[in-house]
Amino acid sequence: MQGWSLLLSAPWGGLSPPLQICVPCSPHHTWKEQSPWLSSLVNAVGTGVAAKGFPAVGEEAAARWNPPRCGVPDLPASPDGQNGRNRQKRFVLSGGRWDKTDLTYKIIRFPWQLVKAKVRRTIEEALKVWSDVTPLTFTEVQEGRADIVIDFTRYWHGDNLPFDGPGGILAHAFFPKTHREGDVHFDYDETWTIGNNLGTDLLQVAAHEFGHVLGLQHTAVSKSLMSPFYIFRYPLSLSEDDKQGIQYLYGKPKRDPDPTPTQPAELPQPDLETNEITNVEPAQPDACHTAFDAAATIRGELFFFKSRYVWRLRAGKLQDGYPALASRHWQGIPSSVDATFEDPLGNIWFFQDSQFWIYDGERRVSGPTPIAELGLPAAPVQAALVWGAEKNKIYIFSGGNYWRFNPHTRQVDNIYPRTMADWRGVPQEIDAAFQDEFGFAYFLRGHDYWKFDPVQVKVLEGYPRQISQDFFSCTPSSNSFR
Incomplete structure (x- = not known):
């Protein structure tokens, strides 16, 4: 129809083209489709008449008002005011779905503010929001074709849906069965963050866009993930409307994805309510007479591990309530820890025998995973050390040898180890390091420790010394011989 423009596309995410509508307009002129309530406000601009629920505003104020939202346009309102929705179900479908349940995805470019490894984990977590309630699976590939292609880009980027710089449109994606199905674009100019409201939370935006990629449109249901406007909410979860919509397309999961967690048999129930060891616990180790299994500096505090217990020192002082069960901080941690460290990204790694676990704060994000995937032999890791002024060097020790480890690639630099002779004055085998x-x-072994000078690259004079005496203010052992 001459003088009318119809552009079909998906805002927050699912795009064919986004569904944007121009009333009689000049060629190539488009404007951003607003949600129904936002449109009513815009229509009132310039008349001085207040839209229902909003004060009267002028053109200048309206031009400045650009709330962050998904770039996938909302469906136009239908004459009955129901926005095209079936009254029995509030979720809205795009009209397409994938014909398979095992999907691959690939990340082309990354935001500059975030480390790639953390972006990958966040994307994985955002997809898991949908796979937890459906039979869908998602596998990352780094080469070749992928069903879902993720990119961080700016302004005009080839799909007639330009981004607008910081704020405003955050991202968009294309629906299934459209000419660009599977494409997900994020505005590179946003301040992307993870898990906080200091910028734009990547997890929430990505999970929303993946809803579009899977076939969901925007919904007007309050607090749904598929609502078009961005509001930081933590923790991220699907509303019942989101869940019903995605299960309408793909069905329920083949098995319960979230079974009730069971406590390991050796972990007593009382520790769920208190950080202290209760009287029903067997006698915990005494720090004055303990050879520790692992030690690490985590979040600026020093932690010592023995069996399933942990001691916590802040500014050199043992904190009240310790020792405590390590599982109080890290649910699902193995019953004993051989080694641990916090990497430059803030992830906390735990090793036991031939496996490792990774936690983001107190939340487990992976594990148990075989250490062979890191390029290490199956022999247990004995200690791990974060080293250097930037804390960007990580060394893993086992059997009198050590490896340099890269946490970004999650691989050792060389499968062939070096010998402990490089660490002058340190014993051949150690229990822990920090x-x-x-x-x-x-470096800790038994009840003793060695202090290593990074300038002289050797152990300081006067070592080893007793761990219990210097860290826990215990009385020196009378039978200690040097």
Whole structure:
């Protein structure tokens, strides 16, 4: 029809073209389709008449008002005011779905503010929101074709849906069965963050866009993930409307994806309510007479591990309520820890025998995973050390040898280890290692420790010394011989 323009596309995410409508307009002129309530406000602009629920505003104020939202246009309102929705179900479908349940995805470019490894984990978590309630599976590929292609890009980027710089449109994606199905675009100019409201939370936006990629349109249901406007909410979860919509397309999961977690047999129930060891617990280890299994600096505090217990030191002082069960901080942690460290991204790694676990704060994100996937032999890891002024060097020790480990690639630099002779004065085999705030490294074996000078690259004079005496203010052992 001459003088009318119809552009079909998906805002927050699912795009064919986004569904944007121009009333009689000049060629190539388009405007951003607003949600029904936003449209009513815009229509009132310039008349001085207040839209229902909003004060009267002028053109200048309206031009400044650009709430962050998905770039996939909303469906036009239908004459009955129901926005095209069936009264029995509020979720809205795009009209397409994938004909398979095992989908692949690939990330082309990344935001500059975030480390690639953390972006990958966040994308994985955003997809898991949908796979947890459906039979869908998602596998990342880094080469070749992929069903879902993720990109961080700017302004005009080839799909007639330009981004607008910081704020405003955050991302968009294309629906299934459209000419660009599977494409997901994020505005590179946003301040992307993870797990906080200091910028735009990537997890929430990505999960929303993946809803479009799978076939869901925007919904007007309050607090649904598929609502078009961005509001930071934590923790991320699907509303019942989101869940019903995606299960309408793909069905329910083949098995319960979220079974009730069971406590390991050796973990007593009382620790669920208190951080202290209760009287029903067997006698916990005494720090004055303990050879520790692992030690690490985590979030600026020093933690010592023995069996399933942990001691926590802040500014050199043992904190009240410790020792405590390590599972109080990290649910699902193995019953004993051989080694642990916090990587430069803030992830906490735990090793036991031939497996490892990764936690983001107190939340487990992976594991148990075989250490062979890191390029390490199956032999148990004995210690791990984060080293260097930037804390960007990680060394893993086992059997009198050590490996340099890259947490970004999650691989050792070389499968062939070096010998402990490089660490002058450190014993051949060690139980634990950590670095202090001044850059000194500490190596533990039995009840003793060695302090390593990063400048002289050797152990300081006067070591080894007793761990219990220097860290826990215990009385020196009378039978200690040097």
